[in-house]
Structure formats: structure tokens, C-alpha cells
Amino acid sequence: MVIDKVKKVNKVEERVKNEKASDMLIGKWVKCDNCKEILYKDDVHKNYSICPNCGKHFRLSARRRIKQIADEESFQEIGTEIHTKDPLKFDGYLKKVEALKEKTKIEEAVKCGICKINGEEAVLAVMDGNFMMGSMGSCVGERITLAIETSIEKRLPLIIFCVSGGARMQEGIISLMQMAKTSAALAKHNEEGLLYISVLTDPTTGGVTASFASLGDIILAEPDALIGFAGPRVIEQTIKQKLPEGFQKSEFLLEHGFIDKIVDRRDMKNVLAELIKLHKKI
Amino acid sequence: MISAWEKVSLARMAERPKSLDYINEIFTDFIELHGDRNFGDDKSIVGGIAKLDGMPVTVIGEQKGKKAKENMERNFGMPNPEGYRKALRLMKQAEKFKRPIITFIDTPGAYPGMGAEERGQGEAIARNMLEMANLKVPIICIVIGEGSSGGALAIGLGDKVAMLENAVYSILSPEGFASILYKDASKAKDAAENMKITAQDLKDLNVIDDIIEEPEGGAQNDLSSIANNLKKYIIKSIEELNKLSVEEMLQNRYEKFRKIG
Numbered sequence: 001m002v003i004d005k006v007k008k009v010n011k012v013e014e015r016v017k018n019e020k021a022s023d024m025l026i027g028k029w030v031k032c033d034n035c036k037e038i039l040y041k042d043d044v045h046k047n048y049s050i051c052p053n054c055g056k057h058f059r060l061s062a063r064r065r066i067k068q069i070a071d072e073e074s075f076q077e078i079g080t081e082i083h084t085k086d087p088l089k090f091d092g093y094l095k096k097v098e099a100l101k102e103k104t105k106i107e108e109a110v111k112c113g114i115c116k117i118n119g120e121e122a123v124l125a126v127m128d129g130n131f132m133m134g135s136m137g138s139c140v141g142e143r144i145t146l147a148i149e150t151s152i153e154k155r156l157p158l159i160i161f162c163v164s165g166g167a168r169m170q171e172g173i174i175s176l177m178q179m180a181k182t183s184a185a186l187a188k189h190n191e192e193g194l195l196y197i198s199v200l201t202d203p204t205t206g207g208v209t210a211s212f213a214s215l216g217d218i219i220l221a222e223p224d225a226l227i228g229f230a231g232p233r234v235i236e237q238t239i240k241q242k243l244p245e246g247f248q249k250s251e252f253l254l255e256h257g258f259i260d261k262i263v264d265r266r267d268m269k270n271v272l273a274e275l276i277k278l279h280k281k282i
Numbered sequence: 283m284i285s286a287w288e289k290v291s292l293a294r295m296a297e298r299p300k301s302l303d304y305i306n307e308i309f310t311d312f313i314e315l316h317g318d319r320n321f322g323d324d325k326s327i328v329g330g331i332a333k334l335d336g337m338p339v340t341v342i343g344e345q346k347g348k349k350a351k352e353n354m355e356r357n358f359g360m361p362n363p364e365g366y367r368k369a370l371r372l373m374k375q376a377e378k379f380k381r382p383i384i385t386f387i388d389t390p391g392a393y394p395g396m397g398a399e400e401r402g403q404g405e406a407i408a409r410n411m412l413e414m415a416n417l418k419v420p421i422i423c424i425v426i427g428e429g430s431s432g433g434a435l436a437i438g439l440g441d442k443v444a445m446l447e448n449a450v451y452s453i454l455s456p457e458g459f460a461s462i463l464y465k466d467a468s469k470a471k472d473a474a475e476n477m478k479i480t481a482q483d484l485k486d487l488n489v490i491d492d493i494i495e496e497p498e499g500g501a502q503n504d505l506s507s508i509a510n511n512l513k514k515y516i517i518k519s520i521e522e523l524n525k526l527s528v529e530e531m532l533q534n535r536y537e538k539f540r541k542i543g
């Protein structure tokens with residue numbers, strides 16, 4: 001990944017700029033991993049972290065995502081009292097998590113809250129791929145479930161931005177059970193007749209795909225995002241051949257009937273607000 | 283004491299009874315029903331209607347083969363989306379006709395193939411869990427061998443979740459876990475010991491409700507005795523659940539998964 005290389009080059013700067021370390025683009029210049037164009041970082045950020053040259057959607061931190069979606073100053077975070085757990089007492093796990101928190105200034109792989117989107121109130125959960133690849137352990141499952149339950153309690157629409165490498169392996173079976181927990185909570189949400197919009201971003205895989213990501217009343221995706229249950233490498237090892245170009249990308253899922261609409265990041269906020277308005281009880 | 287790794291070997295043993303062995307031993311008049319009414323019939327999941335001491339029930343199980351040929355036919359017990367969708371169809375049918383549901387879990391995981399992805403493996407697993415959370419009939423889930431990943435959980439959300447004494451239930455195989463976290467698949471044995479995958483571990487973590495005792499040396503040594511233990515357990519569980527109102531049962535089912543970790 002080109003962005004990873006850029007990150008390495010700027011390691012010193014990264015340490016200094018702790019606050020911004022959670023973003024994918026660090027340093028003044030960045031090379032687009034799609035069109036190879038050298039881009040001025042500020043231009044990219046002003047353009048919703050989309051390559052101004054080719055339209056490639058770069059990965060976003062939860063913090064930046066919330067800024068793009070929620071009305072200014074409207075996001076009130078919930079679930080900050082829920083922290084990482086270590087059910088397996090897995091060697092070095094909590095230490096690694098603590099070090100990561102310190103380095104990235106991110107609390108866990110999801111941020112949840114209540115906010116307004118073009119004036120429409122909603123519960124918003126945003127996963128963060130910069131924290132252990134957005135993997136779902138107990139903390140992510142608990143926070144997502146709290147977001148679902150808050151949405152039920154307050155009779156608000158629910159929006160979840162997904163990005164995940166899958167289950168948090170270090171939490172073993174407890175991480176697997178978060179799939180059941182979040183799906184059961186969405187079953188309740190569904191019975192209540194409330195709106196749930198799931199937004200899939202690059203990459204959404206594994207246990208998150210096999211639970212809440214796939215259960216939206218409406219499922220949106222960003223362009224060119226990798227979305228699947230099994231990762232491409234696992235599939236290639238299983239079938240012993242290379243996967244065709246574009247396999248498991250947003251456009252492929254749209255073609256196969258598993259998402260409703262691909263939405264450019266620059267339009268995302270307006271599309272979400274419109275969908276919420278269309279579901280308002282008159 | 284049998285180690286976790288030894289249990290992995292026992293759970294995967296070719297001679298170990300598979301879903302159909304238990305179905306034929308515990309129930310009578312089993313009629314297998316096929317297909318998801320959408321794409322095809324996945325032979326890695328079997329299901330149908332049977333009688334349990336005279337009472338009609340719906341039974342569903344992930345089915346591995348015992349010999350090479352059968353294993354190929356059964357895709358080694360790794361379901362495709364149509365398998366989970368067949369299971370869901372049969373569970374909805376059970377709800378319509380007010381039959382309790384019994385599922386047997388035994389899989390190395392959901393199949394990671396191209397077709398599986400094209401047909402929405404993730405969606406199929408997710409949909410099953412969402413629907414199972416609300417089915418208005420008792421659901422008893424039993425891990426009889428290998429319960430691995432979302433592929434197991436897709437038929438594993440129930441009012442009672444039990445494991446056979448030597449079964450294992452995990453996020454993924456110890457080999458997969460070792461290759462990801464230890465960067466060395468040959469450390470599977472160490473992984474198994476650290477992953478908390480045995481029935482006792484999972485009972486301690488409140489992930490399962492009960493452990494069903496196996497005969498000395500493992501289930502393969504005495505099918506009729508273990509089937510008898512299972513039958514008693516299933517009957518007792520259904521009787522217990524029948525005492526609850528549907529609302530109470532669903533609330534308990536929700537709480538059970540809500541409070542895990």
C-alpha cells in the first residue's frame with residue numbers, strides 16, 4: 001500500500017503530530033495509490049480525502065468521517081465508557097491496545113453518537129480502520145449495540161459506516177459472539193419499524209460483513225471499496241487461482257444485488273439526509 | 283484431562299458421529315427437505331422434519347462426510363449461502379407450524395469460494411442471525427464437533443446453546459489463528475490452548491449454557507449412549523422453554539447474547 005510507505009517515510013513527523021496521526025495522509029505530499037499522481041495533502045483533505053485527479057476515495061479516520069457527515073458541533077458521543085476487554089488474557093494484547101491508543105489518539109475501532117445531518121437527528125456509528133484494522137471485539141460490538149439500542153429508545157434513524165478487517169482475533173470466541181449480539185439488536189430495531197442505513201467503505205470484510213454491515217434496510221457503499229465475507233487471499237488459497245479484477249468491489253456487489261447504491265463521498269451527507277427525510281412519519 | 287488440542291483432533295475425527303447419525307438415532311420418521319427455493323440445494327447442510335418422542339420438530343445440521351467421497355459431496359461441511367438460506371427457510375417453516383427447532387453445528391467454517399461471495403455469504407449468515415433472534419419457537423443449538431467462525435454461528439443463535447464434551451467452538455481454526463497471530467500455522471497446538479475453545483472454557487465465559495457428557499474416549503465409542511444423553515437434554519430444554527410465553531422466551535434469548543462480553 002503506497003499510503004503505508006508514505007507513513008513510514010514520515011515516521012518522525014508522525015510522532016510529532018500525534019493529533020493528526022489517525023489520518024491516512026501524513027506529510028505535505030502524498031502519492032495517489034491509484035493514479036500515482038503526487039498530491040498536495042491539503043488539496044486532498046479539502047476534497048473529502050478523494051484524489052482530485054482520479055476520484056479514488058482514500059481511507060478516512062472516524063474523526064474526519066464524522067466531520068464530513070454530522071452538522072458542525074452536533075455530534076454527541078456515546079459509549080465512551082465502554083473499553084477494550086481481554087477475555088482470553090491474550091499475551092501482550094492490552095499492552096498493544098494501550099500503545100496504539102497513545103500513538104493514534106483513537107479510543108477504539110468505532111465511535112458512536114447522536115448528531116444532526118442537514119438538520120435531521122440520527123444515531124451515527126463510524127468505524128475506524130486505523131485502529132487494529134477496524135476489527136470487531138467486545139468494545140466494538142458493545143458500542144454498536146448501544147448505538148442500536150439508543151436509536152430504538154430515542155426513535156431515531158440509525159446510520160453505521162463500516163470499515164473492518166473482520167473479527168478481533170485476540171478476543172477469540174467473544175469477538176465472534178458480537179456478530180450474534182449486534183444482529184439480535186438489529187432484529188429488535190427492525191421490529192420497531194425504524195430506519196437503518198448501512199454504509200460500506202473500504203474494506204468491509206469478515207464478521208462485520210456477516211452481521212450488521214449486511215443488515216441495513218438500505219445499504220450504500222463508497223466507490224471501489226473491497227466488500228466481502230472471506231478476504232481475497234483466503235479465497236485465492238482455497239480455489240488455488242487468482243481472482244479476477246474488480247472481484248468483491250462495490251461495483252461487483254451492486255451487480256450481484258447486495259447493495260442498493262454506490263454513493264460518491266462528496267454526496268454522502270446529502271443522500272443520507274434525503275433518505276432520512278423520506279422515512280419521516282408524516 | 284484431555285488438552286484443547288486433543289479435543290480439536292477428537293472433534294474432527296472422521297469416525298466421530300455426524301449430524302445425520304444423531305438425527306437418525308434421536309428422532310424418528312425423519313423426512314429430509316431440500317433446497318433454498320432460490321439457487322440450489324447445499325448438501326453441507328441437511329434439514330427436515332422429524333419426530334422427537336412423537337412430537338414434530340424441525341432439525342437442521344451441518345453435515346461432514348466420513349469418507350473422502352462423501353466429504354467431497356458435503357464440501358467438508360463448509361456451507362455456501364444457499365445452505366444457510368435453506369436452513370432459514372426450514373426455520374421459518376418451523377415457526378409457521380409451531381415446531382421447535384434443533385440445530386447441530388459441525389463445520390470448519392463457511393466456504394470461502396468465489397460463488398459464495400457472489401451469492402452473498404456475509405448476507406446469508408447475517409440474515410440467519412437476525413431472523414433467529416425473533417423466531418417464535420424454541421431453538422436448541424448443539425455443537426457436536428467443530429464449531430468454527432460465522433459459519434457455525436449462522437445456525438447457532440438459540441434459546442439453549444450446548445456443546446458435546448469434546449466439541450470445540452471458536453472464532454476460526456487454531457491453524458488460522460496461529461498463522462494470523464503467531465505468523466506460523468504450525469503453532470496451532472499452542473493456539474488451541476490459548477484460544478479458549480473447549481466446552482468448559484465456553485461455559486465459563488457464558489457463551490454456552492450446557493455441556494453434554496460423552497462416553498469414555500469420545501462420542502465415536504458409543505453413539506447410542508451419547509444420543510440418549512442428547513435426546514434427554516433436548517426434551518428437557520423444550521419442556522422448559524414451553525413454560526415461557528413467547529415474549530419471555532424472546533426476551534431471554536436476546537439477553538443471553540446481549541450480555542456476552
Ligand SMILES: [Zn+2]
Pocket residue numbers: 032033034035036037051052053054055056
Ligand atoms: Zn488518483
